[in-house]
Amino acid sequence: MKSVEDFDPAKLKAVRLAAGVSVADVAKAIGSSAGTVGRWENGRGAPSPRLFAALADVLEVPKDRLLVPLADNGDxxxxxxxxxxxxxxxxxxxxxxxxxxxxxxxxxxxxxxxxxxxxxxxxxxxxxxxxxxxxxxxxxxxxxxxxxxxx
CATH class of the missing domain: 1.10.260.40 (lambda repressor-like DNA-binding domains)
Known part of the structure; x- marks a missing residue:
């Protein structure tokens, strides 16, 4: 399954910290593991589209708040x-x-x-x-x- 290529790990961490929730809390809320969410925050992976949508919902932010700006060569x-x-x-x-x-x-x-x-x-x-x-x-x-x- 394709991961969200334009996912920004630093933005996830910033949004999560601003929301005052732990990696474990986010992981539980989206049905993933704390290790997986931690890897995303450290730039060693990116969520699938389904988990990405769940992240935005759980953190109550528009999806683009967790993404780098859309490049002109986006397909x-x-x-x-x-x-x-x-x-x-x-x-x-x-x-x-x-x-x-x-x-x-x-x-x-x-x-x-x-x-x-x-x-x-x-x-x-x-x-x-x-x-x-x-x-x-x-x-x-x-x-x-x-x-x-x-x-």
Whole structure:
């Protein structure tokens, strides 16, 4: 399962300390272990989208308070994980299979026009940012394809 790539360990620690809760308290509240949460705070890992969403809920902060700023080269998968969503969550919202979301994120499947508003809402980004992430995803696919062709 993909971790939240843009997760900021220092922000987690700062938010947790400001809330006055221990690592163990956070871990118990999200259904994880204190060791795991401690590793996240020390930059030796990042939460899954599900646990990331739970962290934001437990700490009562918007998800972006636990993230580095969104880079211009953020792709569709990055937008999804930043929103604390699994591929299955997106698939349910779109009425498709999780494999369709996987293909979309790899650049091998379509991003239907009618999905734009739904994805923009789910990912909490404007349509323009979604379009940029789609272009980045397609560029990544082209790079991988050209690399496999040996060019």
């Amino acid at each position: 569709l998968a990055t937008l999804r994980t930043r929103a604390g969503l699994r591929q299955e969550d997106v698939a349910d919202a779109l009425g498709v299979q999780a494999s369709d979301v996987s293909e979309m994120e790899q650049g091998t499947g379509p991003v239907r026009d009618e999905w734009g508003v739904v994805l923009s809402t789910l990912y909490e980004v404007p349509l323009e940012r979604l379009a940029r992430a789609r272009a980045v995803t397609e560029a990544h696919w082209c790079e991988r394809f050209e690399g496999r062709r040996g060019k």
